[in-house]
Amino acid sequence: xxxxxxxxxxxxxxxxxxxxxxxxxxxxxxxxxxxxxxxxxxxxxxxxxxxxxxxxxxxxxxxxxxxxxxxxxxxxxxxxxxxxxxxxxxxxxxxxxxxxxxxxxxxxxxxxxxxxxxxxxxxxxxxxxxxxxxxxxxxxxxxxxxxxxxxxxxxxxxxxxxxxxxxxxxxxxxxxxxxxxxxxxxxxxxxxxxxxxxxxxxxxxxxxxxxxxxxxxxxxxxxxxxxxxxxxx
Amino acid sequence: xxxxxxxxxxxxxxxxxxxxxxxxxxxxxxxxxxxxxxxxxxxxxxxxxxxxxxxxxxxxxxxxxxxxxxxxxxxxxxxxxxxxxxxxxxxxxxxxxxxxxxxxxxxxxxxxxxxxxxxxxxxxxxxxxxxxxxxxxxxxxxxxxxxxxxxxxxxxxxxxxxxxxxxxxxxxxxxxxxxxxxxxxxxxxxxxxxxxxxxxxxxxxxxxxxxxxxxxxxxxxxxxxxxxxxxxxxxxxxxxxxxxxxxxxxxxxxxxxxxxxxxxxxxxxxxxxxxxxxxxxxxxxxxxxxxxxxxxxxxxxxxxxxxxxxxxxxxxxxxxxxxxxxxxxxxxxxxxxxxxxxxxxxxxxxxxxxxxxxxxxxxxxxxxxxxxxxxxxxxxxxxxxxxxxxxxxxxxxxxxxxxxxxxxxxxxxxxxxxxxxxxxxxxxxxxxxxxxxxxxxxxxxxxxxxxxxxxxxxxxxxxxxxxxxxxxxxxxxxxxxxxxxxxxxxxxxxxxxxxxxxxxxxxxxxxxxxxxxxxxxxxxxxxxxxxxxxxxxxxxxxxxxxxxxxxxxxxxxxxxxxxxxxxxxxxxxxxxxxxxxxxxxxxxxxxxxxxxxxxxxxxxxxxxxxxxxxxxxxxxxxxxx
Numbered sequence: 001x002x003x004x005x006x007x008x009x010x011x012x013x014x015x016x017x018x019x020x021x022x023x024x025x026x027x028x029x030x031x032x033x034x035x036x037x038x039x040x041x042x043x044x045x046x047x048x049x050x051x052x053x054x055x056x057x058x059x060x061x062x063x064x065x066x067x068x069x070x071x072x073x074x075x076x077x078x079x080x081x082x083x084x085x086x087x088x089x090x091x092x093x094x095x096x097x098x099x100x101x102x103x104x105x106x107x108x109x110x111x112x113x114x115x116x117x118x119x120x121x122x123x124x125x126x127x128x129x130x131x132x133x134x135x136x137x138x139x140x141x142x143x144x145x146x147x148x149x150x151x152x153x154x155x156x157x158x159x160x161x162x163x164x165x166x167x168x169x170x171x172x173x174x175x176x177x178x179x180x181x182x183x184x185x186x187x188x189x190x191x192x193x194x195x196x197x198x199x200x201x202x203x204x205x206x207x208x209x210x211x212x213x214x215x216x217x218x219x220x221x222x223x224x225x226x227x228x229x230x231x232x233x
Numbered sequence: 234x235x236x237x238x239x240x241x242x243x244x245x246x247x248x249x250x251x252x253x254x255x256x257x258x259x260x261x262x263x264x265x266x267x268x269x270x271x272x273x274x275x276x277x278x279x280x281x282x283x284x285x286x287x288x289x290x291x292x293x294x295x296x297x298x299x300x301x302x303x304x305x306x307x308x309x310x311x312x313x314x315x316x317x318x319x320x321x322x323x324x325x326x327x328x329x330x331x332x333x334x335x336x337x338x339x340x341x342x343x344x345x346x347x348x349x350x351x352x353x354x355x356x357x358x359x360x361x362x363x364x365x366x367x368x369x370x371x372x373x374x375x376x377x378x379x380x381x382x383x384x385x386x387x388x389x390x391x392x393x394x395x396x397x398x399x400x401x402x403x404x405x406x407x408x409x410x411x412x413x414x415x416x417x418x419x420x421x422x423x424x425x426x427x428x429x430x431x432x433x434x435x436x437x438x439x440x441x442x443x444x445x446x447x448x449x450x451x452x453x454x455x456x457x458x459x460x461x462x463x464x465x466x467x468x469x470x471x472x473x474x475x476x477x478x479x480x481x482x483x484x485x486x487x488x489x490x491x492x493x494x495x496x497x498x499x500x501x502x503x504x505x506x507x508x509x510x511x512x513x514x515x516x517x518x519x520x521x522x523x524x525x526x527x528x529x530x531x532x533x534x535x536x537x538x539x540x541x542x543x544x545x546x547x548x549x550x551x552x553x554x555x556x557x558x559x560x561x562x563x564x565x566x567x568x569x570x571x572x573x574x575x576x577x578x579x580x581x582x583x584x585x586x587x588x589x590x591x592x593x594x595x596x597x598x599x600x601x602x603x604x605x606x607x608x609x610x611x612x613x614x615x616x617x618x619x620x621x622x623x624x625x626x627x628x629x630x631x632x633x634x635x636x637x638x639x640x641x642x643x644x645x646x647x648x649x650x651x652x653x654x655x656x657x658x659x660x661x662x663x664x665x666x667x668x669x670x671x672x673x674x675x676x677x678x679x680x681x682x683x684x685x686x687x688x689x690x691x692x693x694x695x696x697x698x699x700x701x702x703x704x705x706x707x708x709x710x711x712x713x714x715x716x717x718x719x720x721x722x723x724x725x726x727x728x729x730x731x732x733x734x735x736x737x738x739x740x741x742x743x744x745x746x747x748x749x750x751x752x753x754x755x756x757x758x759x760x761x762x763x764x765x766x767x768x769x770x771x772x773x774x775x776x777x778x779x780x781x782x783x784x785x786x787x788x789x790x791x792x793x794x795x796x797x798x799x800x801x802x803x804x805x806x807x808x809x810x811x812x813x814x815x816x817x818x819x820x821x822x823x824x825x826x827x828x829x830x831x832x833x834x835x836x837x838x839x840x841x842x843x844x845x846x847x848x849x850x851x852x853x854x855x856x857x858x
Contacts, residue, residue, distance in 0.1 A: 011241070013485075015250035020485040027258070027483060027537030044569045057245040085537070087258050206245045207238075 001069045003078060004226045005095045008061045012089035018053035025065060031085035037068040051105040051214055052180040057206040062213020064105050064225055096226035108225045111163060111215045112179035114187050117171050117208040121200045129167050132198055137165055144193050158193055161185045163217060176222060179214060236323050237331040243321055247313040251486045252280035255328030258483040262329045263303040270413045272296055272304045273327050273337040277352035280308040285489035287496060288380060289343050291402050294478035299406060305329035309352040318359060325359040334360035337374045344380035347741035348764035350389050354756040364753060366394050366439060371422055384513055385694040385800040388741050390438035391749035394426060398803055399434050399467030402476055408432060430460055434467035441802050443746055449787060451797045463804040468842050472499055472518035479531035492540035493532040495525055501546035502828050506614045506819050509693035510546055512807055515838040517829060518847040522557050544575045549583045552850025558589050580621045584628045598629050601640035605655025611822040612647050626663045630670040635679040637663060643712045644690040644704035646819055653712050657719035660685045664724050684726040687716060689735035691742050694800045697815035702791035703739040706732045733771040740788040745799035750781045806841040
């Protein structure tokens with residue numbers, strides 16, 4: 001029995017890395033005493049597959065993992081059991097039973113949506129912000145230098161990696177960007193690129209960012225990975 | 234003050250930010266009720282090292298169980314975090330409530346190894362406290378310390394207000410309550426300390442002093458009027474019933490021991506003459522199989538770990554080792570929970586036991602022959618023969634292990650180059666046995682690997698070798714060179730300790746109060762984390778010794794039988810005469826056996842402390858058939 005489970009990683013856990021999240025999930029599943037299925041081999045582990053990594057320092061409202069159980073359990077009960085033994089800022093939100101042959105999370109999920117709270121050295125009206133965004137997105141390319149750990153810096157074009165951008169409220173910008181195996185965009189890079197164009201944009205702080213979640217892009221819409229069209233029989 | 238937002242906002246700039254955020258499962262955040270005594274439990278090394286320390290886990294849960302107290306944790310920040318804290322003006326804070334350390338009533342340090350002393354000073358300083366106890370203010374937290382190097386805490390005596398000597402779990406709550414009472418009465422810190430020093434196990438260093446002669450020798454140890462002459466260490470009686478936590482904090486970050494740790498027994502009476510723990514934690518006390526099973530089950534449920542580690546100074550000496558291990562594997566293997574053992578002895582029984590727990594995963598197996606020749610093993614009273622070692626190795630290889638790690642020491646009393654040669658020969662012989670087994674087996678077996686780890690012997694206080702002269706750096710290097718040249722080839726790896734670092738450890742391990750200044754100088758010059766090879770700078774320490782006019786060699790020399798030692802302000806319950814007798818036995822290569830299974834040798838601990846050996850399997854075990 002396979003379940004696709006949505007969870008949020010919030011402020012108190014924002015500095016926990018992707019691998020640490022996986023380790024933590026396994027321990028939560030053990031604490032919840034769920035009938036988890038184990039991998040074969042010398043070093044049996046709980047069978048669990050997680051979506052694309054969430055960078056250290058980011059908060060997310062919608063991450064996913066697939067879990068295999070040996071027996072069936074009501075999805076709502078599953079969520080309740082997990083939350084009962086989980087740190088306050090790691091919250092399980094929804095579980096959906098999925099068929100065996102469903103596409104994996106890593107092959108489905110290709111989009112991350114961020115809302116970023118930009119601050120400026122002098123106050124801006126909503127209209128001014130909308131103009132900034134228009135100007136920002138009207139560029140033919142948005143080149144930025146990506147600093148990579150233990151590797152050389154690389155130049156990349158953010159323009160190709162941003163699917164959509166809008167201003168949803170004063171100071172609140174929403175970006176849908178590529179994530180997963182086809183590349184990714186870091187919120188810090190969006191801040192930097194914007195700052196290069198408009199010097200009045202203030203520097204980056206991880207507390208300004210919320211990852212609304214990861215999604216599957218289909219035409220101009222974004223779907224959760226357990227949407228009907230993926231589960232369908 | 235709490236600094237949570239400022240901290241969270243800045244942590245993305247440094248490496249491993251999850252060291253500094255807390256919020257782990259099972260961590261305890263109590264309300265800061267004004268009535269509560271607030272204790273910050275500090276470990277003077279980084280998070281992942283400190284989080285693995287069992288003693289702190291016990292104290293954390295023990296204190297938090299009390300309604301009128303709370304305990305929170307703090308670890309040493311790594312250099313990048315220290316820089317960030319200074320730049321952003323963030324003081325050292327606790328991981329639970331993010332309160333700065335100054336807000337606490339008590340700051341308690343765990344002393345685990347000498348190489349963490351500068352970190353203690355750094356943590357005091359980052360808290361905004363003076364490093365010297367005498368300069369701290371009335372409203373500053375009381376700085377206390379305890380743990381395994383408390384038995385010679387003199388080098389840090391100037392920095393600490395109060396030491397607790399011995400096993401704290403039976404006594405810490407009484408001590409904290411007493412402190413709270415005295416404080417509520419409005420007494421000044423100096424008065425409070427005088428009163429606390431009258432309690433068992435409490436050592437207030439400012440109430441004691443050392444008198445030096447012209448040559449720098451210690452003439453006398455003095456105590457303040459009305460205070461006890463010597464401080465008796467405290468021992469837990471009936472370990473089986475003693476408090477032991479099961480709701481361990483579960484870290485996110487990889488730490489040294491990410492598993493349920495069960496202390497199956499405390500103390501060891503094997504009487505290895507170099508071993509500090511073997512003297513300091515006497516007598517042997519064991520927990521019962523029933524109690525351990527109950528603790529294991531609770532802890533697994535509470536933490537979600539998939540491994541149990543059975544720890545003690547010598548796990549196979551636990552009198553019901555086989556029964557315990559079988560019961561554990563039977564009960565937990567279905568849930569895919571593995572059991573691991575620490576501190577195996579070099580014998581066939583250990584291999585059998587390891588085989589029992591390690592039915593699937595064959596990783597490495599570690600043996601500690603300690604010395605390369607039988608003569609030297611007799612000097613240190615290791616009580617294992619050449620035969621034991623080779624048959625243990627053979628049986629390990631035959632059971633499918635292909636990697637064996639061997640621990641040795643150089644610089645033991647009476648050692649000659651013959652003994653050093655013996656280390657290389659033993660390593661080669663074990664490799665040969667492994668290769669022979671591999672050639673003749675039908676099973677698939679990985680390539681044989683023997684790794685040899687050699688540390689430099691550091692004489693420790695309250696051991697029969699506390700009089701011994703430590704090797705000088707040239708001698709250590711000569712021995713290392715010999716071993717490097719003779720333990721070569723694809724199947725070997727050889728590792729050793731930095732000789733300069735071992736020497737510094739040697740100085741601090743048998744040091745006195747005069748070293749406080751040296752440690753302070755080294756810290757001021759930027760020395761931190763000496764235990765981390767890459768952080769240790771001998772140059773800084775050289776300068777620190779010179780500036781304070783201290784000759785490190787003075788602390789490493791052979792000591793005279795009638796010398797007064799700085800650490801003799803403490804009474805660990807074993808008379809000096811026993812240690813001297815054992816030192817002489819070493820030179821005469823006289824063996825003594827384990828008093829658990831044979832005659833009493835008169836170390837006097839049981840009589841002095843009115844304690845008994847607590848052996849759950851009676852005075853025999855599977856070893857004695």
